[in-house]
Amino acid sequence: MNRGVIVVLSDRPDRSKPLVDAINAVAECRVVGTDETWDRIGPFGGVVADITLSRPEAKSCLRRLASRPGRQRAPLIYLTRSESHAAFTEARNLGATICLSAHVEPRMVVGSLVREVWPEKSVADLVVTREIKRAGATMTNLLKSAETGPVDMKAVDGGIDPVLDAIHDGGLSRWLDEVWAYDDVTFQHCLLVSGTVAAFALSLGLSQADRQLLTRAALVHDVGKSRIPHAILNKPGRLDDDERAVMQTHAPIGHEILSASGGCDPITLAVTRHHHEMIDGSGYPDGLSAAAIADPVRLLTICDIYAALIERRPYKKPMPTRDALSILAAMDGKLEGGLVQAFGRAVESAP
Ligand SMILES: [Fe+2]
Ligand SMILES: [Fe+2]
Known part of the structure; x- marks a missing residue:
């Protein structure tokens, strides 16, 4: 104890x-x-x-x-x-x-x-810490089992409500503050995306079922990174062309892992394979464009890029919200403009 x-x-x-x-x-x-x-x-x-x-x-x-x-x-x-x-x-x-x-x-x-x-903490602080531990345990087990074999989607579901509850009760900024403390890059990233998606979905007024669906997809979207060499995954700074090609395989690999594991809904499968597709067709792995990219995938893609921009690494402070939102806004043509604007409003007004 x-x-x-x-x-x-x-x-x-x-x-x-x-x-x-x-x-x-x-x-x-x-x-x-x-x-x-x-x-x-x-x-x-x-x-x-x-x-x-x-x-x-x-x-x-x-x-x-x-x-x-x-x-x-x-x-x-x-x-x-x-x-x-x-x-x-x-x-x-x-x-x-x-x-x-x-x-x-x-x-x-x-x-x-x-x-x-805990005189220095509020009840909400502790609730968020506790929910992050629960969601984090789900992430750790997911990434560990995906390294060598199938994953248990039922176990993943145990991480969904902790994310939604923490965002609902504690707010996004408290979630980000806690998650930034974790060093593991994929672990931190997936929890940043999950919290951001939960806050966006909440601000859009989506149903509880839809919020759960999007949060599940966010938790597992980068599961393919569990099979990317650590030297590439954790490399500080830019990847060269060969390294980038290896890194980009994480999307189809993640899709393969989930397909082989069974019990995964079609939206989570689509998000896992396509969250790096761009509306102008410049993304990967399939070069999909516009109508071929489903709405939940577009939404996750925005949250994914935002989470990557605001990540905290030992050599990198989180980018301020406003700067990250400017970068998203400048990706007009690649991301859905209306959704990016709604995302900006959601993040700026989130407690
Ligand atoms: Fe990814
Ligand atoms: Fe990601």
Whole structure:
């Protein structure tokens, strides 16, 4: 366990479930009973005690917690079902940092927990961090299995809602700030594209089903890069002609991986193969033009180029939004102008 883990001490896990779900949205959560000895638990960030103090085992469990070395660094929030002054006093005497009524909304408990454990962070910051970890785990597994074999599209789906929820609840700029911290170039890029697509789709008012479809396509669109040599993938600066030819194979390779894996929808397949096609026919791998490029592909292509422009590398700061949007606007004829304008509005107005 790391310091971010929150322990919920509960004598009724069924009753504590809404609280555990709310905590899980911001941090890893572990539920333990009043028989917990505390010596077998590693570091943790805080404890929320949802127990009835009138039971002797509950008191002795809190006493064992209070005597644990380093306990003072992890706050204890006690939820009391009796709101008498005596109950609050007893909880404080047993080491509670804060006492709250057990009848308050779980989100209120989470708010107090966040203020105590991560005073420099907001609930939204933590939600985004958590969602990125979930989406990131999906990306890591996807890229790893694609190196040598098929991918599991059902597992990919586990990464979709974390992206959509984080963009909806936390906003695009928070997502970008967190994702920029990751060094792996393909990992960072795919999460930048996914967050950008989710924000664009949200601003276009697309349905939840369409947002999920586009986010799935964004997560996997560069899966073919898992088979491109690292020397080319991670080369700082421009690729030469031979290297560029190898790099460009990632689109048909990605399409092959997904086709062979099965369970992939036609839009994701089309996006994976065609996200580098341009409306004027100058793109790759098939030199498609205008009507042959489906709308979702055009939309993904815009987000893909934007994400590549604003990526953060050890030698390169993210390009400012306005400069990246100017470059997209100058690609008139290659990208769909109306969609680029809508994209600019979406990015500039995104929280
Ligand atoms: Fe690509
Ligand atoms: Fe890409």
